[in-house]
Amino acid sequence: MFNTCDYLERPFIDYMTEQMGIPTWGVGPLLPESYWQSPSDSSIRHRQIRAKQRQSNYTEDDVVKWLDGKPPGSVLYVAFGSEVGPTPEEYPELAGALEESTGPFIWVIQPGSGGSEPGYGLESKVGERVLIRGWAPQLLILSHPSTGGFLSHCGWNSTAEALGRGVPFLGWPVRGDQYFNAKLVVNHLKEGGCCERIEKLMGDEEMKKRALAIRQKFENGFPASSEAALDAFGDFITSEKQLRSYIHTQII
Template sequence: MFNTCDDLDGPFIKYMEGQTGMPTWGVGPLLPEKYWQSSYSLIGDPVIREQEGGSNLREQEVIQWLDTKPRGSVLYVAFGSEVRPSADEHNQLADALEDWSRPFIWVVQHDKDHRPDPGLLKRGGNRGLIIYGWAPQMMILSHESTGGFLSHCGWNSTMEAVGRGVPVLAWPIRGDQYYNAKLVVNYLKVGYRVADDLSEMVKRDDIVKGLERLMGDEEMRDRMVGMKSIFDNATPEAAFDSFSDFVNQKLKPA
């Protein structure tokens, strides 16, 4: 069983069936019931998951900041809680966001080697918002002002971006994130890679170029809206029914 659906991942589910020699089912996307009830409205994170650690900003403060920005104008930058770019790449990202002209939210962890220059926000004024620690990601992605997501492409983040119709600038760090990025960029075509060669250090110019492509591609944004529709209409119940039929058949006396 895979936490995805045939409409998004059909060829890959079939590939795994061929590789394992076992029947496979896409039983996702698996998200809390509250998510589906809020499919076309702003989602408050406490409704669907517990806060993981502290934060310098309350969810309401983030909402108020987003409410002041034009529709689709904000870039959301987050790498999850387990991975992050190198310290040098972190500095390149800070420089890119400072040079860029659009508003952004940047989530950083409590790590002295990965903290932005304190002057970044002062120089950027109200254009940037830095969240230290836990961030209300679902709420940010579901806000109408959010127009792009610079992400490590962890599976949950990838599905949340697709589910909320937000195009992705992929910056995978390790493991399955590279395959998730390939799904987003090459197969679904709802994002770009942050750089062509991720085996080398990602530099400021790469990041700025990627951001401009991401936020300026209206055709890709339309494709992402289509992906969101597929996501919203996914029917994992059919896969569960198929699995149940398979089990019942196997349990029948020979």
């Protein structure tokens, strides 16, 4: 069972079936129920998922207010998850690129994500930039119409969340499956780039059209192909149990 769906990875699901010689099912992406229940063009509030907000220097309402004041598709969201991130040597390079960029951005830095004391001169302030230390309402940010790009480590949950909301990527993979996820986004789905200029990502209209086309595939909620795969998996398990039971009675 794979945490993906036909919309995103049908050729690769087929490949795994062929290579392993056993049935495979794409039963995802496995994201919060509120993600699938919310219209694809509306924001997802964190309180829809859990009532308590984690430690952060910005509240969810602060983030909403800031995003509401920005033009559609103008904000770059920068986040590397809670466990990985750029090296201490790379952080100043990223900070410099963000400092030189012309558009608004949100940069999320979590303790233990790979860097030393972050910031490098980028102050946490409301204006054209927001530097969040700690928890950030990622689903809200990715689903807000002002967000137009995502600089990401390409962890699978983050990748699936952004793909379903039609947000193009700048991939910065760090380890493990993140490299393959970045290749999926950049080479197969063509919804992003790696090591490219921020302005190129934010201004690429063709890429935005491809991202929108993927978002539209998720407008009806959890993929029908994944529901069918779950049913097929259940039928497979039932048939296997029945077969084993029949063989057992014949042996006895």
